[in-house]
Amino acid sequence: MVNLLTGEASSDLFGGDVPPQARHLVDQARTEANPQRALALLWTAQVCAPECPSLYYLLYKFHARHADFEQAELAALKGLDVAAAQAGLPDDWRTVTPDMADFLAPGPARFWVFTLKALAYIRLRCQDRAAAEAYLAKVQELDPLGGSGAGVIEALLRGSGNPG
Numbered sequence: 001m002v003n004l005l006t007g008e009a010s011s012d013l014f015g016g017d018v019p020p021q022a023r024h025l026v027d028q029a030r031t032e033a034n035p036q037r038a039l040a041l042l043w044t045a046q047v048c049a050p051e052c053p054s055l056y057y058l059l060y061k062f063h064a065r066h067a068d069f070e071q072a073e074l075a076a077l078k079g080l081d082v083a084a085a086q087a088g089l090p091d092d093w094r095t096v097t098p099d100m101a102d103f104l105a106p107g108p109a110r111f112w113v114f115t116l117k118a119l120a121y122i123r124l125r126c127q128d129r130a131a132a133e134a135y136l137a138k139v140q141e142l143d144p145l146g147g148s149g150a151g152v153i154e155a156l157l158r159g160s161g162n163p164g
Helices: 020-031 035-048 053-065 069-087 108-125 129-142 150-159
Strands: none
Touching (some): 053 069, 053 108, 069 108, 108 150, 129 150
16 A cells, blocks of 8 residues: 555555564454454563564554553563564664664665554553653654654644643
8 A cells, every 4th residue: 555645555554564474463463353352462462573573564553542541651662672673773762863864765764663653642542741741842853844743743742631
């Protein structure tokens, strides 16, 4: 599937293709009516392909959609670690600078920024405005053109009141 805004394949934006050993589990999870079973299938796929960033994307989206922000954050942080290792970025996201990778090109660095944006959203939903703002500031530093969609999180922060 192609993103209509960027012309890129969605898999490029969300961590790449799922390897064959996990693809059938993801396909089953997508058609599974029982959310607990779907979740079990996704976590099983992650165990089968722990270096596949897109599986972490699916997991944090699933957990966030079900308002399980603790598990969404866990999956996002694991995905962030995998993408950082693949992009050659430091373990501490706060130390990443724009010159360390091409954060606009499809690949692990772009997925890393996208996941950082997801962490901003998750922390905002957990009422942790300071952490949400810190994540968002790093995303904006690395993606000043807003290709990651950080403007949505910025608008949510502005609309959430309670300046922090």
